[in-house]
Amino acid sequence: MSGYQATHIDEISAEKWPYWAPIRHHFDLKAFGINAWRGGTGDEVIKKHDHVDTNEEELFLVLSGRATFTIGGEEVDAPTGTCVCIKDATAERVAVAQEPDTVVLSIGNERGKAYEGGWDTSYLEG
Numbered sequence: 001m002s003g004y005q006a007t008h009i010d011e012i013s014a015e016k017w018p019y020w021a022p023i024r025h026h027f028d029l030k031a032f033g034i035n036a037w038r039g040g041t042g043d044e045v046i047k048k049h050d051h052v053d054t055n056e057e058e059l060f061l062v063l064s065g066r067a068t069f070t071i072g073g074e075e076v077d078a079p080t081g082t083c084v085c086i087k088d089a090t091a092e093r094v095a096v097a098q099e100p101d102t103v104v105l106s107i108g109n110e111r112g113k114a115y116e117g118g119w120d121t122s123y124l125e126g
Contacts, residue, residue, distance in 0.1 A: 009036055009063075009103070019043070023105075032109040036063065039097040045104045046095035058108035060084040060095065065102025067095040078104075087111075 005027055012021040021036035023029075033056075039045040045067055046060065060069070062078045069076040069084050072091040078084055086093055089111070095104060 012036075019045075032107060034105070034107045037095075037104045037106065039102050040100045041097055041102075043097045043102075044094060045097045045102055046093060046106065048092060048094040050092045051089040051108075055089045055111045056108045057089070057111050058086045058093075058106060060086075061105040061107075063103040063105055065097055065099040067097055067102055067104055069093065069095045 007026065009021050009023075012023060012026045014021070019038050021038065023034045023036060024032075037045040046069070051058070060078075060083070062080050062082045062084075064080055066077070066079045069078055071084070071086060071093045072088070076082075076084060078095070084095075
């Protein structure tokens with residue numbers, strides 16, 4: 001048995017969920033939430049929400065296209081390659097695709113329960 005899986009994002013439930021790639025579920029990940037959201041111009045690729053009840057931090061990475069995030073009433077232009085990190089669980093957030101074939105990766109977990117330390121720590125802090 002190998003210790004890894006590799007799957008192209010377009011193969012993760014694209015037929016059943018054209019706007020959502022349930023990555024965490026696909027790989028049965030337990031340490032953090034991770035999903036990708038697909039959309040065309042004008043589509044909400046990240047639905048309006050907050051994390052008041054869960055105290056979750058989120059990181060969004062625009063994999064393709066361009067999105068406009070509105071976070072706590074402030075707009076952020078996010079072209080391909082942009083990372084948007086939201087630590088304030090009370091901040092309402094939403095993202096709308098500004099180009100065709102926009103894909104946004106979302107990663108999150110409850111603050112204080114996230115993975116701590118690892119191979120990268122010695123390089124980044126040492």
